[in-house]
Amino acid sequence: MYRSLVCKIKSPIAVYHFLFLRKSRIARLSYSLIVLNLIFSLAVTAETVIEQSPLDFGSIALKDNNGAYQYRLRYTGQVINDPEIFIVSPGTPGDYFLSGFPASTLLTISITSPTGLVESPASPVPSNEAFTISNFDYIPSVTTDVNGELTVLVGATITTSGSGSYDDSLYVTTMNINISY
Amino acid sequence: MMMKNKMIRAFGLSIVASASIGIANAVDITGNAQVVVLSTITASETASLSFGTIAAFGDGAVAGNTSTLTMPADGSGSSVALDAGTVADSNIVVIAEGNPGSFEVTGAAPNAVLTVAISGGGVDALTDPSSATDHTFDFTPSGIYYTTNGSGNTFTSDTDATGNMVFNVGGTLTTNDTGTTIAAAGDPYDDATYTGTYTVSISY
Numbered sequence: 001m002y003r004s005l006v007c008k009i010k011s012p013i014a015v016y017h018f019l020f021l022r023k024s025r026i027a028r029l030s031y032s033l034i035v036l037n038l039i040f041s042l043a044v045t046a047e048t049v050i051e052q053s054p055l056d057f058g059s060i061a062l063k064d065n066n067g068a069y070q071y072r073l074r075y076t077g078q079v080i081n082d083p084e085i086f087i088v089s090p091g092t093p094g095d096y097f098l099s100g101f102p103a104s105t106l107l108t109i110s111i112t113s114p115t116g117l118v119e120s121p122a123s124p125v126p127s128n129e130a131f132t133i134s135n136f137d138y139i140p141s142v143t144t145d146v147n148g149e150l151t152v153l154v155g156a157t158i159t160t161s162g163s164g165s166y167d168d169s170l171y172v173t174t175m176n177i178n179i180s181y
Numbered sequence: 182m183m184m185k186n187k188m189i190r191a192f193g194l195s196i197v198a199s200a201s202i203g204i205a206n207a208v209d210i211t212g213n214a215q216v217v218v219l220s221t222i223t224a225s226e227t228a229s230l231s232f233g234t235i236a237a238f239g240d241g242a243v244a245g246n247t248s249t250l251t252m253p254a255d256g257s258g259s260s261v262a263l264d265a266g267t268v269a270d271s272n273i274v275v276i277a278e279g280n281p282g283s284f285e286v287t288g289a290a291p292n293a294v295l296t297v298a299i300s301g302g303g304v305d306a307l308t309d310p311s312s313a314t315d316h317t318f319d320f321t322p323s324g325i326y327y328t329t330n331g332s333g334n335t336f337t338s339d340t341d342a343t344g345n346m347v348f349n350v351g352g353t354l355t356t357n358d359t360g361t362t363i364a365a366a367g368d369p370y371d372d373a374t375y376t377g378t379y380t381v382s383i384s385y
Contacts (some may be wrong), residue, residue, distance in 0.1 A: 049210045057216035061290050063385040071216075086290035086385055088219050088344065094212055117216055133214060157217060166218045175212040180205065 002019075046100040049179065055154050058091030065129065068162040075137045075153040085160070094154035096177065096179060101148040110178045111136040117158060117171040127167045131158040133173060152177075222295070222383050224286045227347075230322070230379075232354045233259065233279030237370040239316055239356040240270040241363035247319075247356045248273045254281045254326035254351030264355070270366040271356045281326065284381060293385060297325055298335040299350055301379035303375040307354065309373035316356075316363050316370045318357040322379040324351035349383065 057073055062085060069082040075093045101107065117131040119169070137155035144150045161168070232250055240246035250273045252259045261273045266368030289295065299322045306320035327338050327348040340346045356370075357363050 016221065047206075047208050047209060051210070051212055054213035055214055057214070058217045059217040061220040061222075061293075061385055062218060063220075086293045088288070088290045089217075091216070096215065098211065111212070113214070118383050131216065153280075154212065156214065166220065168216060168219050170217050172213065172215045175214055177210050177212050178207060179210075180207040 040155050041160065047098070047179075048100045049177070050097045050099075052095040052097050053092055055094035055175070056091045057086035057158060061086040061088050062144050062166055065160050065163060065165060067160070069160045070157055071153045071159075072135070072137075074155040075139070077154040077155075094153065094175070096152040097127075098144070098150040098152060098179065100149060101144045101150065101179075102181065103144060103148045105148070105181050106141060106143050106149065107179050107181045109138060109140050109142065109173060111138060111154060113156075113173055113174050113175045117173045119167060120170040120172055129161045129164045130161060131171055133158050133175075136175070152179075200204050204368045219288075220288060220385070222385070223286055223288050224383055226282065227285050228283035230350055230352055231277055231279035232352075234277035236272075236274040236276060237316075237318075237356055238270075238272045238367045239370065240266060240358055240366040241368060242365050243270065244358050246270040246366065247358050249353050249355040250275070250280055251353045252279055252351045254324035254349045254355030256281055256326070256349065260331050266366070266385050271358070272367075273356065274356075281353075282322075284348055284350065286340065286346040286348075286383060287344065289340045289345045289346070290385070291340060291342050293340050293344070294337050295340060295346060295380075296335065296337045297327075297348060298382045299323075299325060299379060300334070300382070302352070302377065305357065305359070306379075307377040309371065309377040311373060312364055312371065315373055315375075316368070318375055318377075319355040320352060320379075321355075322350055322352040325349070326351065330333060346381060350379075352379070 057071060060071060064084045069084045070083045070121040073091050073093065077093060079087060079090065081087060113133050116133055133156050135157040138152060140151060185331035216287065230252065232252055235250065244264060245264065247264040248260055248271040249262050249263070249264055259275060259279060286295065302320040302322050303316040304319050309315035323334060325336050325348055326333065327336065338346065
């Protein structure tokens with residue numbers, strides 16, 4: 001995050017060096033302003049995102065895997081599941097705390113996942129079956145508060161493979177969460 | 182005047198630089214998602230199906246001359262019936278009352294419909310493991326009891342709000358009328374503990 005910001009401001013610095021190579025007083029004044037601007041920009045863009053809890057679908061039991069059965073956990077906590085999927089213990093939406101963002105600023109959020117949920121590598125006998133994850137559920141455009149803080153809740157839908165069997169095990173994946181403003 | 186223009190341009194560039202920093206900021210983070218699959222149902226036998234202590238006599242001479250001890254799943258107490266012949270041919274006398282088998286399901290999905298089925302038993306299913314020459318009993322697990330489910334070898338019912346469920350299994354025990362170890366009418370069974378197994382299947 002910090003490194004990305006430095007790359008963006010590198011180009012304007014080079015422009016200023018070129019324009020004010022003669023080291024006039026005006027140039028020095030402008031350079032000072034730029035430095036102040038950069039310091040200011042760096043100071044106000046120390047964004048931090050903390051995963052307070054992952055998107056956890058809880059524990060489920062599968063009656064059958066003879067079809068693509070779905071289990072949807074909304075960011076509100078609401079659960080919608082096919083009858084072939086039993087909820088053994090309820091899940092919780094992903095909880096992400098954002099801070100250090102500009103106050104009262106509209107953020108645009110997008111979420112993708114590179115893979116489905118696969119059996120945890122810690123399992124001695126990995127299962128061939130995985131869950132696909134889709135329909136990420138969250139508020140895509142939301143405004144930070146006066147302190148530049150915000151809590152983002154994330155839900156999604158997981159779907160069974162429709163054939164084969166699932167081991168009793170933990171299945172995991174990662175999500176790419178992009179926040180822009 | 183020229184110096185002033187340069188100063189204005191400098192400020193202008195400064196502002197542009199600031200603006201270029203302020204737009205299109207993006208933060209990318211990696212989140213995690215997980216689910217635990219727990220399809221296996223955990224159950225334990227909290228009480229073995231016991232027909233109690235009995236005195237038993239069999240009739241190996243006439244097919245069908247048997248007596249049957251029934252242990253209801255609901256715990257209402259056992260009863261003995263003479264299937265054919267007379268009590269001199271075959272008989273069961275209860276000395277100490279037994280009890281139905283009891284099973285407890287734990288950790289299943291709350292308020293989930295489970296299907297329970299029993300199978301196994303059969304002819305000569307209860308034997309004395311310590312002696313091959315002892316008589317045998319025919320044994321049939323029959324009847325599953327769960328609150329209001331009192332009959333049948335298969336039933337469906339809901340787990341409670343914590344995912345638990347308790348049910349009982351009854352059965353019948355019948356004196357043998359065939360085989361090499363039983364002789365004439367009124368042949369007494371040896372004093373021994375006769376055992377056998379049956380299968381309980383529980384599924385979503």
